Amino acid sequence: MTDRFSFNLKHTDGRARTGVISTTRGEIRTPAFMPVGTAATVKAMMPESVAATGADILLGNTYHLMLRPTAERIANLGGLHKFMNWDKPILTDSGGFQVMSLSDLRKMSEKGVQFQSHIDGSKHFLSPERSMEIQKLLGSDIVMCFDECPALPADRTRLNESMQMSMRWAARSKDAFGDRPSHALFGIQQGGLEQDLREESANALTEIGFDGYAVGGLAVGEGQEAMFGCLDFAPEQLPTDKPRYLMGVGKPDDIVGAVKRGIDMMDCVLPSRSGRTGQVFTRNGVVNIKNARHADDPRPLDEKCTCPACSKYSRAYLHHVFRSQEMISGMLLTWHNLHYFQEIMQGMRDAIAAGTFAAWEADFHAGRANGDIEQL
Ligand SMILES: [Zn+2]
Numbered sequence: 001m002t003d004r005f006s007f008n009l010k011h012t013d014g015r016a017r018t019g020v021i022s023t024t025r026g027e028i029r030t031p032a033f034m035p036v037g038t039a040a041t042v043k044a045m046m047p048e049s050v051a052a053t054g055a056d057i058l059l060g061n062t063y064h065l066m067l068r069p070t071a072e073r074i075a076n077l078g079g080l081h082k083f084m085n086w087d088k089p090i091l092t093d094s095g096g097f098q099v100m101s102l103s104d105l106r107k108m109s110e111k112g113v114q115f116q117s118h119i120d121g122s123k124h125f126l127s128p129e130r131s132m133e134i135q136k137l138l139g140s141d142i143v144m145c146f147d148e149c150p151a152l153p154a155d156r157t158r159l160n161e162s163m164q165m166s167m168r169w170a171a172r173s174k175d176a177f178g179d180r181p182s183h184a185l186f187g188i189q190q191g192g193l194e195q196d197l198r199e200e201s202a203n204a205l206t207e208i209g210f211d212g213y214a215v216g217g218l219a220v221g222e223g224q225e226a227m228f229g230c231l232d233f234a235p236e237q238l239p240t241d242k243p244r245y246l247m248g249v250g251k252p253d254d255i256v257g258a259v260k261r262g263i264d265m266m267d268c269v270l271p272s273r274s275g276r277t278g279q280v281f282t283r284n285g286v287v288n289i290k291n292a293r294h295a296d297d298p299r300p301l302d303e304k305c306t307c308p309a310c311s312k313y314s315r316a317y318l319h320h321v322f323r324s325q326e327m328i329s330g331m332l333l334t335w336h337n338l339h340y341f342q343e344i345m346q347g348m349r350d351a352i353a354a355g356t357f358a359a360w361e362a363d364f365h366a367g368r369a370n371g372d373i374e375q376l
Pocket of ligand 1: 301302305306307308309310311336337339
C-alpha cells in the first residue's frame with residue numbers, strides 16, 4: 001500500500017503500454033478496463049463478483065449520484081466505497097458529459113451549467129468547483145476535471161471555443177481540488193478530431209499539471225475509423241509518464257485498437273448493458289442469446305471461458321432464462337461479458353510485457369473473424 005497516487009510504466013511494445021497505478025486503495029494494472037457502476041452498483045453484479053472478474057477499479061457517475069441519493073448523503077454514510085461495499089479504487093466522472101446528454105433545460109455559462117434533473121425536474125448547478133466538491137464527498141480516488149464535451153460532428157469554431165472553456169475549467173478544477181496527494185485529479189483533453197486543437201489542449205493541461213490525462217470527446221458518434229484516426233496522434237501529445245484514459249470506450253475491438261495506440265485506461269457500460277439485453281461478447285465475436293438456435297444447445301457459450309455462465313450453464317439455459325425475463329439472465333450474461341473484457345485486458349498486459357502484442361492482436365482478430373460455433 002502507498003499513501004500517494006503514482007504510475008509506474010513497466011513495458012512498452014510499439015505504442016502499447018503496460019504498468020501499474022498505485023493508490024491508497026490498491027493497485028490498478030494497466031491497460032485497465034473499468035466497469036461502470038452508475039448508481040453505486042454495477043447493475044446485476046455483486047461487488048465481489050465484479051472484483052472476481054478481474055476489475056481493479058470501477059467508475060461512478062457524479063451526475064447520477066448527486067441527484068440520487070446525493071453526494072452529501074453518501075458522505076454522511078461514510079463515502080461511496082463503504083456505501084456500495086467496494087473497497088478497491090473508484091474513479092468518478094465530473095458529471096459534465098451526462099448533464100449534456102441526460103438533463104433537461106440546460107443553461108451554460110462560463111460559471112457552469114444550470115440544469116433540471118431528469119428524475120424529478122429539480123434544479124441543480126454544476127461547475128468545476130461544485131464537481132470537485134461532489135467528487136470529494138463521494139471519496140473518489142481518481143477525480144475528473146469538469147469539462148464540456150461537444151457532440152460530433154461539430155464545426156471547428158465551436159470545437160475551439162468549447163476546448164478553450166474546458167481548459168479554463170480545468171485550471172479552476174485544479175484550484176478547487178487542492179493539495180490531496182493520496183487522491184488523483186485527471187485533466188481531460190478536448191478538441192474534437194482536430195490535431196492542432198488537441199495539441200493546444202494537451203499543452204494547456206500539461207502546463208496546469210495533472211496526475212493523469214484523459215482523451216475526452218471521443219466515442220460520441222464519430223465512428224471507429226475517425227476515433228482511431230484521432231488516437232493516432234492524441235495520446236502521444238500527452239505526457240508519457242502519466243496514465244492516459246480514453247473515456248467511454250468501448251467494444252472489444254475499440255479497446256484493443258485504443259491500447260495499441262497508447263491508451264492505459266477505459267470505461268464503458270457496454271458489457272453490463274449488453275448483458276441485460278442478451279448480447280454476449282466472446283472470443284468468436286458477438287452471440288445473441290435470444291436467437292432460437294440456442295434453445296436446444298447443451299454447449300457452453302464459450303467452452304474456454306471460466307466464468308460462471310460458461311462453466312456451469314448451457315446455451316439452452318441462458319436462452320431460456322433470457323426469454324423468460326428471469327433476473328439470473330442479466331446476472332450471468334453481465335458476469336460473462338465483464339469476465340471476457342477483463343480477459344482481453346489481461347491478455348494485452350501479458351502480451352505487451354512479453355513484446356508480443358502484434359501476435360496477440362492478430363490472434364484476437366482471427367478469433368472474431370471465425371464467428372460463433374456452428375449451429376447444432
Ligand atoms: Zn463466460
